Amino acid sequence: ESTSLGEIIRSDFPILRQKVNGRDLVYLDNAATSQKPNYVLKALKDYYESSNSNVHRGVHYLSQKATTAYENAREKIADFINASDHTEIVFTRNATEAINLVANSWGDLNLGFGDEILLTVAEHHSAIVPWQIVAKKKGASLKYIGLTAGEVPDIEQLKKALSKKTKLVVTHHVSNTLGSVLPIEDIVIWSHEVGARVLLDACQSVPHMMVDVQKLNVDFLVASSHKMCGPTGIGFLYGKSNLLSSMPPFLGGGEMISDVFQDYSTYAEPPSRFEAGTPAIAEAIGLGAAIEYLSGIGMQRIHDYERELADYLYYSLTSVPNVRVYGPAPSEIIHRAALCSFNVENIHPTDIATILNEEYGVAIRSGHHCAQPLHRYFGVNASARASLYFYNTKEEVDHFIEALRETIKFFSI
């Protein structure tokens, strides 16, 4: 059997060589955060060793070196998601802050009494709470679409729910809990027909597949570096140029201004308008290195391999008695991401995750995965979740499944 991508690539990730309680670490919590390859770790170290300086201000050599590296990272992101211009990329702390930026800037300017924000019940709290806050302030309301019997967001229901009152559609590309992949191009066409804008939460898609913002034609897109082999503390907002240019600042301070007078200021053009204060320079450069690393492997190759892992994980997990997996069964039409949220009859998911860690070195997530409305929709408070990345292997899935069977036996005595 040919060597899998996971087997070839794992030596790039020093952390994966760790043992947990004497057992090989089997890290299956990648939807929470991914691990970092040597290439990214080296980029961070090199920056602090040879380029560290503040950006956009100094005329001295190091400041110019740091500024060039920082702005190159922005251009790498723009190319990676095929934005038409690098000024459409705004650095934020993470995807959550990127959504808050849109809610507090575009939302404050464009939402009014009676307007509707349309979401799916599967959205992450980061895609829900900022809109609850701004909707309350503006007298707008949130409207949710449910799931089909096949446990994917009901896009026919979404199409019907769109109306002249809909000002914004907020949706995930890939659900961090269901693993479902939504047809974003269609959703954007329908939304634009009623004059609604679309904010795409691409946290679980940008790390795993080619995402082309011009092809999708989304108005906003958010993603986080730490889920795509990059450091924590940096994420980005993509926004169409005409939208960003129309938006007021989110945070005030240095960098985001043009001139400051005693009682008012004029603001810089996007993206600087939305980047107040000293940015996370090293992290941005680390994200740029992560994009170079992923692009070097190839997003299509990563996606194809993860499709294999996704099916293997799903069918291995659903073959275990008393296991209930949430989300759609994979098929030619329905693609699943390589993640499965599940429950085991009469055993709390946290007990499952605890034993898997303590006895078998397997790291999975248990809880609500910041998707409480979705868990309530299923009538449960929590679930366990295994989420894979391209450095995982089928052998690791086998180890997880074997450990799960043993854990279930342990609790069934």
Ligand SMILES: Cc1ncc(COP(=O)(O)O)c(CN[C@@H](CS)C(=O)O)c1O
């Ligand atoms: C779909 C989706 N949308 C937004 C976020 C927030 O990403 P931040 O980098 O924390 O801002 C996440 C991060 N989900 C992690 C932490 S709850 C998970 O375990 O699933 C996400 O999956």
